[in-house]
Amino acid sequence: MTFVQLIDCRTSQFDRMNQLMDTWVEQTKGKRTATHGIIAKDRSDASHFIEIVEFPSYEDAMRNSNLPETDKIFQEMVALCDEMPTFTDLDVVRDERLHAATVRTLFETMGAPGELPPLDGLMAESYHDHDPANEQDTMGLDAIRREMEMWRGAFDFDFSIEDQITEGDRVCTRWTWSGTHTGDFMGIPASGKKVSMTGTTIFRCGENGKIAEGWWEYDRLGLMADLGALEGMAD
Incomplete structure (x- = not known):
C-alpha cells in the first residue's frame, strides 16, 4: 500500500x-x-x-x-x-487519477460493441488529434467521431492497456490493439483475419477534465502487412 x-x-x-x-x-x-x-x-x-x-x-x-x-x-x-x-x-486507501480514468474510459468506449455512444462527456468539442497516418490533423468532436467510426466499421477490436503514466494534464498510454477485419479498410475488403498492433498515445486533458488533444504513434505498417496489403511490393 x-x-x-x-x-x-x-x-x-x-x-x-x-x-x-x-x-x-x-x-x-x-x-x-x-x-x-x-x-x-x-x-x-x-x-x-x-x-x-x-x-x-x-x-x-x-x-x-x-x-x-x-x-x-x-x-x-x-x-x-x-x-x-x-x-x-x-x-493511502484511495488513489484516483482522474485524467487517467477518463483516458481508460475512452479506450474502452472506442472498442465497445454496438453503436458508438456520445463522446461529449469524455472529449472537448474542440478536440485536436495528431495522427501521422493522416495528411491533416483531425479537428473537432464530430471529425474524431467519424475517424473512430471508420475504424469500427472495418474491425471488431478492443484495446489492452499495458502502461499508463500521468504528468500534470498529460496521460501517456502504451496499448495493444487487437481486432478482426470485418469490413473495408482503405480499399482492402473484409478478410476475417485476426490482426493486432501496438502503439502509444499521449492525451492532454483540459481544465474541465475532458480530453482536449491527442498524439498517436502506432504500427500501422505492421497492420497493413498483416492484412496482406504489402504483398508483391518491391523491397
Whole structure:
C-alpha cells in the first residue's frame, strides 16, 4: 500500500529551506526511497508550508527516515522553522487519477460493441488529434467521431492497456490493439483475419477534465502487412 507523510511547518526562511531540500535530494541520490514530493504554501498564511512525500510503503518511509543524510537535513530544517514541525503518517486507501480514468474510459468506449455512444462527456468539442497516418490533423468532436467510426466499421477490436503514466494534464498510454477485419479498410475488403498492433498515445486533458488533444504513434505498417496489403511490393 502506498504511504504518504505530511510535514506541516511554519518558516519565514522558505528560500533557505527550499535549498535545503535540494541538498537532501542530491545527498540521498541512489539511497532514498521517496518516490514523489510536493511542497505547498498556505494561500492565507505565507509562512505556513506543507510538504507531502510519497513512499511505496511505510517500511520504505522508515528506511528513508533512518538515512544519516535525512537526519542531518531534518535537524537543519528544524532550525529554520518558527516552531517544531508536525508529522502525519497516512496509509493511502484511495488513489484516483482522474485524467487517467477518463483516458481508460475512452479506450474502452472506442472498442465497445454496438453503436458508438456520445463522446461529449469524455472529449472537448474542440478536440485536436495528431495522427501521422493522416495528411491533416483531425479537428473537432464530430471529425474524431467519424475517424473512430471508420475504424469500427472495418474491425471488431478492443484495446489492452499495458502502461499508463500521468504528468500534470498529460496521460501517456502504451496499448495493444487487437481486432478482426470485418469490413473495408482503405480499399482492402473484409478478410476475417485476426490482426493486432501496438502503439502509444499521449492525451492532454483540459481544465474541465475532458480530453482536449491527442498524439498517436502506432504500427500501422505492421497492420497493413498483416492484412496482406504489402504483398508483391518491391523491397
